[in-house]
Amino acid sequence: MSETMSGARILVVEDDVTLGESLRQRLQLEGFKVKWARTAGEAHSALSGPAPDIILSDIRLPDGDGETVMREHFASFGLVPVIFMTAYGDIDQAVRLVRDGALDYVSKPFDLDRLVDTLQGIGQRKAGAAGDLGHAYSGSPAIEKIGRTLARAAEIDLPVLLLGETGTGKEVAARHVHEAGPRKNLPFVAVNCGALPSDLADSLLFGHERGSFTGASAMHRGYCEESGAGTLFLDEIGELSPLLQVKLLRVLESREFRRLGGSETRRFEARLVCATNRNLEAMVAEGGFREDLWFRINVIACTLPPLRERRDEIPSLLGRLVVAAATKMGRGDLTIEPEAQEATVRHGWPGNFRELINRIDRAVALADGPAITAEDLFPEGVPGAVALSLPELADPGSSLSDVRDAAERQHIVAALARAQGSHKEAAESLGISRTTLWEKMRRLQIKRDDEE
Template sequence: MNKRPRQKVLIVDDEPDIRELLEITLGRMKLHTCGARNVGEALGLLKRETFDLCLTDMRLPDGTGLELVQHIQQRYPQVPVAMITAFGNVETAINALKAGAFDFLSKPVDLGRLRELVTSALLLAVPGNAIDRRLLGDSLPMRDMRKQIDKLARSQAPVYISGESGSGKELVARLIHERGPRGHRPFVPVNCGAIPSELMESEFFGHRKGSFSGAIEDKPGLFQAAHGGTLFLDEVADLPLPMQVKLLRAIQEKAVRSVGGQQEEMVDVRILCATHKDLSAEVAAERFRQDLYYRLNVIELRVPPLRERRDDIEPLAGHVLMRLAADTGQPAAKLHPQALDALKSYRFPGNVRELENMLERAHTLCENKQIEASDLRLAEGNCAAEAGLRDLTQIDNLEAYLDNVERQLILQALEETRWNRTAAAQRLSLSFRSMRYRLKKFGLD
């Protein structure tokens, strides 16, 4: 029976004692190691041999580890690189992550942390097309985003996922997690805007029995639940400032203290975050801490809105209609060519989520399993916010026009309140009963 060859690690450091320490530690992990004293030697070894991981010091006699990271990213992108930096040099670490480093270690090297890092890095798989089945569409923006997801999955850097509501930010976060070395560990999503401020510390860090009224037993927090995996902070801009301070410390120290606890608990969590707001504008308005922003926004990934990838509307619509047919046990409805043209000309302020809701309603109400343009309840594909009030001579169906204006205003209120129907009704000065009627009328329920 053939034995699997031992994986090989390239260690680059000009200090013999450090190289020896790393070689002994990795040797006990049944790994083969090669040492290099500088960038030149490392480049020579990379040309002659195949490596599964590179560990490099930041300061080298003939260059920097950052230069080595960039070279490996360009020539050998399948090889993850981890940087070893001086203790507390956060800026260097962040620059390394932005350049494509998998992760970083601070000196003096914690051997337990080193073993965890190496184990995670060696789990990386060669990127493939597994995500294509879930990120539908072959438009240029989608192809670019697939490449970025594959690249980001091979890093441990925090990622800020920006994009409009309904564009699929959580799906992107899940794919980054699943494609990386943490894919077999927990993915814990949390909507930061849905947690009452007085419960946030307990929800994030856990609490001890008796620490406050109602704490009848010990409860782990979100950080503990995500240990070894990924914590996805959705709508992170909605975190109150006091919680932002505590979150920043947890990320920096990689440790949390539960409410009522006496000791800190080390946690190994990758942070991904998202919001539909402009986070830099929130920083400028002093509603979001600048230091936390720089910690979270090491790398930004923008999810394009649906209106920027109109070529994807047809395959997306087909997928949604097939899923609806499977859910109902009925034949799939077909889109009339005029209905498809109407969808492609619509600006979709609610993005993919709005497309799904729209097609679900049309699938239910259409006749003969064919969706006509009129079943979509669109007014020539325009949004009320962008169309404004038209000249009366341009309106041939007042009722349909007013319905579209009303629908768009309700949709906007729902998006702004994260689909909280009560809050959206209050924003529009509607009773909840009236709001419920309109949600049903416009297929938004």
């Protein structure tokens, strides 16, 4: 199993038990992390957790349809590769869905080997593009500051906590910390805590001895042991169960652990990097996350900004990622139309870098002409221009940065008004932290209530 595919998450939405189980087993054997939903309701529940890298969905479901699942997910998390499985009578709908943003469709009965090859190709292109983002810690003072923080963290053997929305590049940052430090030639083991099966999580993390439970026919080394003296990356650590939080805390305090059913104490020598898109401080206050574990992992904290706060960098990121994707797909002469670049700056990017990579991947694969158009990147509809009031645009001599600041100031003032001055509610409605809101208010000279 390749390292590329070991981290790829796929959501299978299929109500046929025989086909669904067959897909789950085969895809797990191929190295995918699979969630299987049998209904539209189960799919919606699955999508409320860690976002999948790929969705493989039937069109017709007992309580809805795959199209609704796709559109609701796009609205919340941005474009993600979706492949529909369809019966012959639904091909017209499948073709329309491809025009509206789906990546492809397969007609039942389909060639499973060919489908697996397609899914692996998506995962490999995604991993390659994500790797290119490792060089993206430049272009603005904010992101350069993050780059310096990660570089310093790489040199210091202390736990690192990466915070930020889904798709902001937390795993890329974790690999950057690993590869920039003295452990770069040692193992890097990535674990998605949100995908650990509850009945196997203990064994997966700490290992087990033969015969330690029913079905344990051989010894198994857990992630803590596999990481050796390298780096253990615990993604989505906010999803860790209370019991595993206690066990992890004990490992961090003693630097020791035992395999399940074992009596031999083993040393934990790895460097720990954690990541989450959840507010762990709020979870501590609500009793959902242990305070002592929070203090242990929150030593060097780094918040990765969402893509919508890095709009100045989007054109250069777009160009670099398109070149990389086009080269991998044998389309090295592909260019980007100016209108496409402008559309990417206007888009809200709810899925952040993951959405950017997915849109580029799809556009490069399916573009008909010699240049990527705005429609190639946004098949569901090109983002419109942000509307500003006339007073903000009255001076034709205003620079682009002045107009952008004016629009941002206007939007923040309106959010504060709707929240009746509550910085917490305003920050939540804007999708940013209170610290980011306060920094923007300072920069844009918006007075805080306590400054009146």
